[in-house]
Amino acid sequence: MEEKQVKKRRIVLIPVPAQGHVTPIMQLGKALYLKGFSITVVQTQYNRVSSSQDFSDFHFLTIPDSLTDSDLHSLGALPFILKLNQVCEESFKHCFSKLVQEQGDDEIVCVVYDEYMYFSQAAAMAFQIPSVVFSTTSATAFVCRSVLSKVNAESFLLDMKDSQTQEKVFPGLDPLRYKDLPTSAFGPLESIIKLYYNAVNIQTASAVIINSASCLESSSLAWLQQKLQVPVYPIGPLHRAASASSSLLEEDRSCIKWLDKQKPSSVIYISLGSLALMQIKDMLEMAWGLSNSNVPFLWVIRPGSIPGSEWTESLPEEFHKLISERGYIVKWAPQMEVLRHPAVGGFWSHCGWNSTLESIGEGVPMICRPFTGDQRVNARYLESVWRIGVLLEGELDKRAVESSVKRLTVDEEGADMRKRAIELKEKLEASARNGGSSYSSLDNFVNSLTTP
Incomplete structure (x- = not known):
């Protein structure tokens, strides 16, 4: 009887083109590569990661007709991300379709996208491939974004303009004060609430990965697990799980x-x-x-x-x-x-x-x-x-x-x-070592991809 050829399993990563987002998703890619997966990194035309020694076995793909450096300078950071999601949805579907057709021996088992690259969901859905949200921030910041995505922008703006209210603890988020909440210097409050709404609305995503550890944020992680209704995998700190250099700037040693x-x-x-x-x-x-x-x-x-x-x-x-x-x-x-x-x-x-x-x-x-x-x-x-x-x-x-x-x-x-x-x-x-909470969480995520 003929033996079936064992297919390799490929994971597609989609980072936000900014240093603070690129670093952890490339570390995640390295951690998953060490678990036996092939890795494809899909990038926009802005701030591309070079295939360094750490990622020589990764496959890099660029979405055509995406935004460039000059778009970032003319739009500003927040409008840039909102527009990037509009511009990339169709071109990524086309790009992803070619990737699926050409996968050969590598079966795409999952698309892992930065929460701010939510355009990725549509393509994963169209090809019935599981999608997973990757949050590069703390679990507590994710909780804050979930809360802010539901506030009335007008009344919240009035609260934020009042110096006394700014110092008060925000209900349900102790010890965070109003002024500690993750509003942005890069655009108006309405835009940031719109971005948060799209980012935390995980829709068809089958799981959420967070670069954090339960020893740091157990209550915020429990809140997310309850609210999101999908598995939440705290697998941080990723720089411990897989050290990988992805600096977009040259380091002076x-x-x-x-x-x-x-x-x-x-x-x-x-x-x-x-x-x-x-x-x-x-x-x-x-x-x-x-x-x-x-x-x-x-x-x-x-x-x-x-x-x-x-x-x-x-x-x-x-x-x-x-x-x-x-x-x-x-x-x-x-x-x-x-x-x-x-x-x-x-x-x-x-x-x-x-x-x-x-x-x-x-x-x-x-x-x-x-x-x-x-x-x-x-x-x-x-x-x-x-x-x-x-x-x-x-x-x-x-x-x-x-x-x-x-x-x-x-x-x-x-x-x-x-x-x-x-x-x-x-x-x-301890959490990153064999048997630790983050180590086990990464194993649980990997097992969820291999279990039929």
């Missing part, structure tokens, strides 16, 4: 040699993400505060992060003097390696979810300076729930900067935070 010369736990590492813009006035206040703290610091200043300036050339001479004594500046850093370095004692961050997980994963407490969206949710949790962060709110002022840096690196409070951060690190490590 010279900072590691500089860190090698510093004392243990003495350095503040500063990196405010791949999107935030900084005003010269704020940069000067930071430089003064850092200089006055007498603490050495490694500062990532991303090219283009200062409006009207390619890099730091528009900053006054005063700035360069202030940082020359104890500071080291790079355009982009190998963040995981930096956070793992024994010289690093604190991380001043925008509190994007990847940076938050990486910092907790290395037991490094944080100075929290969120700019937009879910960063505020993460910052509040770092300060009030996990108690490993100093929240720096309001206008930047050199005294507040100096005080925050000292609280983290010099004061007893900082030592307590470091202790708690190391305890959380150990819990996260």
